[in-house]
Amino acid sequence: MGAAGYWLYKHRRRPGDEEKLAKPTPHSTAIEVFWSVGPLLACIGLFHWGVVSYMNMRVAPGDSVQVQVRARKWAWEFEYANGKITDQLYAPVNKPVRLIMTSQDVIHSFFIPDFRVKQDVVPGRYSTLWFQATEAGTYQVFCAEYCGDSHSNMLSKVVVLPPAEYDAKVNEDDTKGVPLVDIGKKVYEGKACNSCHSLDGSPRVGPSFKGLWGKTEALADGSSVTVDENYIRESILNPNAKIAKGFQPVMPTFQGSLKDRHIEGFIEFLKAQK
Amino acid sequence: MATTDIAVPAAHDEPKRGLSYLEITSGLKSWLLTIDHKRIGLMYLGSVIFAFFLGGVFALLLRAELLTPGKTFVDAKTYNQFFTLHGTIMVFLFIVPAIPAALGNFFLPIQVGAIDVAFPRLNLASFYIYLLGAFVAIYSIITGSVDTGWTFYAPYSTETDTNVIPMVAGAFIMGFSSILTGVNFVVTVHKLRAPGVTWGRLSLFIWSLYATSIIQILATPVLAITLALLIMERAVGIGIFDPKMGGDPIMFQHFFWFYSHPAVYIMILPGMGVISELVATFCRKKIFGYKAVALSSIGLALVSFLVWGHHLFVSGQSEFATIAFSFLTFLVGIPSSIKVINWTMTMYEASIDLKTPMLYALAFIWNFMIGGLTGIFLGVLSVDVHLHDTYFVIAHFHYVMMGGTAMAFVGGLVYWWPKMTGRMVDERLGRVSWALIFLGFNLTFFVQFIMGARGMPRRYYNYLDQFQKFHQFSTVGSWVLGLGFLVLLYALVQSLRSGVKATSNPWHSLALEWQSPSPPPLENFEAPVVVTHGPYDYHLVKTTNT
Numbered sequence A: 001m002g003a004a005g006y007w008l009y010k011h012r013r014r015p016g017d018e019e020k021l022a023k024p025t026p027h028s029t030a031i032e033v034f035w036s037v038g039p040l041l042a043c044i045g046l047f048h049w050g051v052v053s054y055m056n057m058r059v060a061p062g063d064s065v066q067v068q069v070r071a072r073k074w075a076w077e078f079e080y081a082n083g084k085i086t087d088q089l090y091a092p093v094n095k096p097v098r099l100i101m102t103s104q105d106v107i108h109s110f111f112i113p114d115f116r117v118k119q120d121v122v123p124g125r126y127s128t129l130w131f132q133a134t135e136a137g138t139y140q141v142f143c144a145e146y147c148g149d150s151h152s153n154m155l156s157k158v159v160v161l162p163p164a165e166y167d168a169k170v171n172e173d174d175t176k177g178v179p180l181v182d183i184g185k186k187v188y189e190g191k192a193c194n195s196c197h198s199l200d201g202s203p204r205v206g207p208s209f210k211g212l213w214g215k216t217e218a219l220a221d222g223s224s225v226t227v228d229e230n231y232i233r234e235s236i237l238n239p240n241a242k243i244a245k246g247f248q249p250v251m252p253t254f255q256g257s258l259k260d261r262h263i264e265g266f267i268e269f270l271k272a273q274k
Numbered sequence B: 001m002a003t004t005d006i007a008v009p010a011a012h013d014e015p016k017r018g019l020s021y022l023e024i025t026s027g028l029k030s031w032l033l034t035i036d037h038k039r040i041g042l043m044y045l046g047s048v049i050f051a052f053f054l055g056g057v058f059a060l061l062l063r064a065e066l067l068t069p070g071k072t073f074v075d076a077k078t079y080n081q082f083f084t085l086h087g088t089i090m091v092f093l094f095i096v097p098a099i100p101a102a103l104g105n106f107f108l109p110i111q112v113g114a115i116d117v118a119f120p121r122l123n124l125a126s127f128y129i130y131l132l133g134a135f136v137a138i139y140s141i142i143t144g145s146v147d148t149g150w151t152f153y154a155p156y157s158t159e160t161d162t163n164v165i166p167m168v169a170g171a172f173i174m175g176f177s178s179i180l181t182g183v184n185f186v187v188t189v190h191k192l193r194a195p196g197v198t199w200g201r202l203s204l205f206i207w208s209l210y211a212t213s214i215i216q217i218l219a220t221p222v223l224a225i226t227l228a229l230l231i232m233e234r235a236v237g238i239g240i241f242d243p244k245m246g247g248d249p250i251m252f253q254h255f256f257w258f259y260s261h262p263a264v265y266i267m268i269l270p271g272m273g274v275i276s277e278l279v280a281t282f283c284r285k286k287i288f289g290y291k292a293v294a295l296s297s298i299g300l301a302l303v304s305f306l307v308w309g310h311h312l313f314v315s316g317q318s319e320f321a322t323i324a325f326s327f328l329t330f331l332v333g334i335p336s337s338i339k340v341i342n343w344t345m346t347m348y349e350a351s352i353d354l355k356t357p358m359l360y361a362l363a364f365i366w367n368f369m370i371g372g373l374t375g376i377f378l379g380v381l382s383v384d385v386h387l388h389d390t391y392f393v394i395a396h397f398h399y400v401m402m403g404g405t406a407m408a409f410v411g412g413l414v415y416w417w418p419k420m421t422g423r424m425v426d427e428r429l430g431r432v433s434w435a436l437i438f439l440g441f442n443l444t445f446f447v448q449f450i451m452g453a454r455g456m457p458r459r460y461y462n463y464l465d466q467f468q469k470f471h472q473f474s475t476v477g478s479w480v481l482g483l484g485f486l487v488l489l490y491a492l493v494q495s496l497r498s499g500v501k502a503t504s505n506p507w508h509s510l511a512l513e514w515q516s517p518s519p520p521p522l523e524n525f526e527a528p529v530v531v532t533h534g535p536y537d538y539h540l541v542k543t544t545n546t
Helices: A002-010 A029-058 A163-171 A180-190 A229-237 A260-271 B028-032 B037-065 B076-111 B120-142 B164-191 B204-236 B249-283 B290-306 B319-347 B356-379 B381-387 B391-421 B427-453 B465-498
Strands: A065-072 A075-079 A089-092 A096-103 A108-112 A117-121 A127-132 A137-143 A156-161 A216-218 A224-226
Touching: A029 B319, A029 B356, A029 B381, A065 A089, A065 A108, A075 A089, A089 A096, A089 A163, A096 A108, A096 A117, A117 A127, A117 B381, A156 A163, A180 A260, A229 A260, B037 B076, B037 B120, B037 B391, B037 B465, B076 B120, B076 B164, B076 B204, B076 B249, B076 B391, B120 B164, B164 B204, B204 B249, B204 B290, B249 B290, B249 B319, B249 B356, B249 B391, B290 B319, B319 B356, B319 B381, B356 B381, B356 B391, B356 B427, B381 B427, B391 B427, B391 B465, B427 B465
Parallel strands: A065 A096, A089 A156
Antiparallel strands: A065 A075, A096 A127, A108 A117, A108 A137, A137 A156, A216 A224
């Protein structure tokens, strides 16, 4: 580029040169070999380095901690070996962690910029990714494959903890001794109900929760239903059974990812949204 | 080598001339039913400029929305439609047809010394197929729009409640226009060369259009199949991309990129051809390594079919396929760098005239070099894993397409404008537009490399606060860029209204199209052409009046 700039200046057309015609530049084998072989070697080197580091990135060590990852519009869910489910990924420091990921709807992509890892999460198959965090701390997780309205809010965190704290976190029962309504609030935020259901009365992808409890809701098929405990439970576990009028059947099921106590807490939370 | 002496006609001995192609008939019907490749080229030109304006408005809107995280002035769904429409319009309505169908239609037959393309009626049909596709696509925008991104990835595109079918049908229809234009060009180059226009005397613009046409003919049908499958999936649920029915969403990506990667070369190759013309004319020198530059176009066309898998490095395709695609991707660097090095070498000891078109050619070389080198980053596997689907990719793509092809399009437009319209573009306005566009472009996109390397994912309506200063910088850059295009538009309109009348050869070029009057007569030349030298043989010119 420097050479081009210099030649541009040196060989610019000066006044009086209007009829000047340039001679073709002669062939020079030495120069051509220099500018072909040099970059060629550099590219082979880069390719080699890329492949070796890529293979290290793809093959997880045998002693990795395994975590199941489920993606859905628009939240991440992590399940550990003991059945514990969290909305943030907890990982022990200095130990390899292997994620086995699948999507319940469209394609998502699990991306931790700080760890330089990314892998698409595809419905109907499992994809894997592994990392080993070397420092305790909290790291950003993005969804990197466009997945609709709240794609840019499909965020989470990796929380890297020292081994003892990690074990305590994964084994703790976070619903014990907590008021039901607070459990419900955590579900509302952690399962990203808030990306589709507002608390202020404005409809989003789904109906707002404000004043929903006890209401007679008109359904898309022309019938109606009273919003009570059983309707809410059904809507969480089998969301497309009854569709509220004016909305699309797009909500994913939460079968298997919420325990009874979570659902009971969520119902209490809903009652509080007057 | 033959030592034929060539005399460049000076300004005072303008050839005697009859009516130009613009004057010979008039009225709306004489345009709408014309089979003259020049008029069809101009109608394409008007259409692609309108498409560029429309796509540009969406670009400015989406950049404005990104001034702040969260809502600036539209909601997430509208923003998602903005970037989808920006991408779809720019790719299918502007950049694919821009240089081949507009400038190529006009100049390919003239540069081979022919009266018209091989199949003039087919050429008009291509134009109307393009228009039909464009109208169907615009119909989709008016009736509910699209929010899938221009890539239409399944299963999102089969699930979303926006109006995907007409948009995809529009792209499907426009594909046929592209195929037919390709066929027309290939036959024209093979069959209609005037006496003396040997393969070794074809302009590099024609070589690049020839390579482009091959890709258009071979790759576009695969896009048509893919889009037809997507329509069937959405309309009747055939399940080919739906895992619930045994289908595979990754297969859509393979199908899509099997066309869309070669399509990137449909977009860039004609631009490279234009740059070769500009560099030769404004350096008044034979292009360094003519044969290598010509064959590198064909080389790029071939390699373009073998690298689609580099869009799927993190999709879950097999590691072995990924490594093979990475290796093949590195091969793209060879023909690309041959071109850049040979343009640069052409400038060495040349007689360089920094007129507006040459400035755009230099902008192309600068931007394309940044776009090309960052492509190497993306080809290195482990680096791509981090950069994939971030703003780094956005910046890389725009450096090649916007900084490359769009610069070449504008440079070619200003260069050939006198031939097409018979009037010059004001040099001062041209340079101002160049400065604003070049500066604005780099302000807008360079910062996106940094943002992407720090992990900012693409297609994000909301973003973390740490990225705001980069986004704001980029948005301000987009205003400078937009202003530059407005100045250019003003310069073109002003040229049409009151521009200086052009002589037949205002740039003193040796290329064949400049040996005909400006604007050319209906049959392109006043008399049948016999060519005795190549388009860049400046060293053979006998200087008569120094």
